[in-house]
């Protein structure tokens with residue numbers, strides 16, 4: 054295939070103009086639109102996070118008022134979860150790669166894909182409007198009856214924003230499922246699919262099955278606030294715990310919406326950096342489905358001390374422990390893939406190793422929380438905060454950034470400075486651990502989450518955490534800087550800079566609008582490095 | 593008191609060291625796997641580093657034996673953690689029958705405490721060392737959570753129902769109480785101290801406190817004041833069911849269901865009487881929602897619980913609402 058030459062008819066070049074972007078039906082352009090939007094929201098969310106960390110430098114609540122602090126952590130959670138992490142990998146890398154990996158020219162429904170971005174924007178704008186009007190203070194979990202009856206902040210608007218954004222992820226999921234079912238190239242059987250497709254398929258299932266439930270729940274909160282419907286408010290005969298059931302029925306699976314695509318990215322990267330078939334391919338593929346399905350049955354593990362029946366708690370606990378197993382299986386398979394690989398030390402490798410370290414800790418600390426007797430102590434403390442940040446930021450965001458570093462040349466046609474890619478991975482890894490590891494200790498000591506002021510003896514650990522956040526923030530800023538800077542340089546990326554397999558590496562960087570000059574036919578398994586080398590040797 | 597830079601919490605209840613033991617077990621297992629996998633990843637990445645540009649990895653596809661191994665071993669370990677944790681949880685959730693009972697009501701943003709002898713306090717909780725204490729927990733507004741890290745216990749205070757937690761303090765001293773469920777502006781100010789005292793000090797403290805009547809006495813007064821007594825008489829001439837012996841008994845409802853009359857049943861029958869109407873009675877009881885505060889409610893329940901059938905038949909088993917149905 055053609056190398057490194059500037060393709061005049063790449064998707065980035067033709068057609069020109071703002072309208073050609075804002076009305077585009079090209080999945081690759083939509084991926085970039087999403088990438089820009091989620092980056093904006095990541096920066097906003099990170100500013101809120103920085104504010105939280107600075108406030109917590111001292112035990113007294115001195116920087117912000119209590120109300121302002123409550124709004125800051127609420128908005129941090131809402132923005133990061135609904136407007137950054139949930140769309141992060143599926144809507145950017147997924148949008149870009151799912152059709153290409155299928156060997157298709159676009160997603161099944163390009164217009165719906167564009168619609169999903171606009172829905173996302175409308176939802177996001179509403180949430181920003183809620184901020185501008187004075188904020189929301191319910192926590193990202195919107196627990197009733199506080200959210201429905203007590204809070205006098207802009208809950209309805211923010212909730213409406215989340216509600217609308219939910220439809221954008223339903224549409225994305227729907228589009229992926231149809232595309233993967235109907236549009237795979239000849240020869241691309243299910244078990245030849247790259248694992249990134251499997252992961253997005255599983256994620257899409259969760260998106261379309263789970264999101265409607267949270268959407269309805271949010272509507273019910275709105276109905277109770279605005280119209281006085283008695284659903285969650287006990288004074289009118291409602292049940293506040295019912296909300297928690299409905300909320301976690303979606304939001305636990307939603308945590309898998311946030312991590313499964315990351316697992317898919319890591320599978321691609323592990324194979325590419327070690328130039329080797331993924332060890333136990335079918336186990337890795339099926340474990341995604343297992344996680345997606347079993348993940349719907351564990352929501353009650355957020356409610357061990359909520360007054361839910363203790364027998365229900367038992368069931369949720371045992372299933373929680375079971376769902377940990379497929380995650381462990383994936384980790385072992387990735388590790389085994391490295392065995393006797395040919396391992397490069399290019400920057401994607403740094404992200405892979407960083408992911409493995411952090412995801413391990415995140416997953417293992419889930420076991421502490423799934424074990425009921427221990428969760429009584431740990432629930433709603435900083436231990437939980439540390440746990441889910443290890444998974445969602447240590448796992449999810451590391452994988453996202455790893456994927457961005459891996460596919461950046463394909464998406465933009467540019468290479469970034471390798472050294473910078475490595476330094477930022479190390480900064481992020483070190484900064485992350487320094488920020489969140491002390492929070493495990495704080496949590497076991499008993500520091501509750503969502504505290505504006507705290508007892509003095511917790512200060513040293515909090516100061517450590519804040520200093521880690523500074524390192525972490527520097528790492529993220531560095532990435533933003535060199536990736537944006539690379540856009541101002543001439544295109545220099547070859548079609549296949551990593552020497553990787555996969556349909557996306559057989560087309561130019563950046564690809565043409567229709568992806569493929571001639572429709573591809575697939576004749577081999579994914580990651581067939583050894584097979585290709587054998588063939589090359591025979592020649 | 594706490595040191596200024598603790599890394600591990602004090603353990604001051606009978607259950608605390610059991611919780612810590614499980615914690616250390618899971619910590620040991622997790623550390624083992626974290627170190628094992630990280631070491632392998634780094635070792636492989638260094639040992640098999642690419643030596644020339646065209647090199648590819650070995651042609652290895654997988655191994656069923658290994659897959660089984662690393663499915664079964666984590667599964668077994670996870671099950672050990674499950675059973676251990678579940679056993680511990682049941683011990684934490686079920687108060688012993690002989691526990692003394694203290695009422696705690698959360699409201700934005702304070703904890704109101706009522707001792708059985710009638711002494712009240714706010715944000716502090718005095719308890720004797722060595723005696724099981726059962727806390728019956730209510731909320732006047734939104735969700736709260738009564739959390740005592742040194743005892744390793746917490747429980748949500750849920751508006752609209754009563755929940756229970758219990759502990760036996762094992763060391764005198766004072767320990768943090770935190771509200772652990774976000775509840776609005778002063779959530780982080782909804783904190784206090786448990787003060788664990790020698791039993792005689794506790795008695796002395798109680799004697800020195802201003803008692804406004806025991807919970808039962810107050811409940812009895814309310815029962816008259818609120819005119820409950822006009823319908824709930826001690827003989828069958830009343831328009832409402834006889835309440836003597838009702839606590840812990842099985843009640844037949846209008847719709848054919850049967851329920852055990854625990855504290856949450858009594859609570860609901862006062863606040864939302866139409867929800868469960870007793871067989872052969874009319875749904876005429878008014879709701880006391882808004883008239884009866886959460887604390888009054890606890891007093892009424894305390895009183896109703898003392899209405900036992902004269903001839904001491906079999907004592908009703910302590911029906912402990914951890915919540916749920």
Ligand code: HEM
Pocket residue numbers: 194308309311312354355356373374376377380415416417418419420422423424428431432433437440441444445449
């Ligand atoms: C290895 C398997 C995992 C287990 C056994 C596990 C277990 C748990 C448990 C029991 C809780 C509730 C703790 C509490 O509130 O007291 C929890 C909280 C949480 N977990 Fe996990 N978890 C696992 C993996 C994950 C993954 C993969 C994610 C996300 C990508 C995740 C994200 C979260 C979040 C967001 C929360 C807290 C949400 C909140 O309260 O705001 N966990 N986890």
Ligand SMILES: [Cu+2]
Pocket residue numbers: 304305308351352354355
């Ligand atoms: Cu969960």
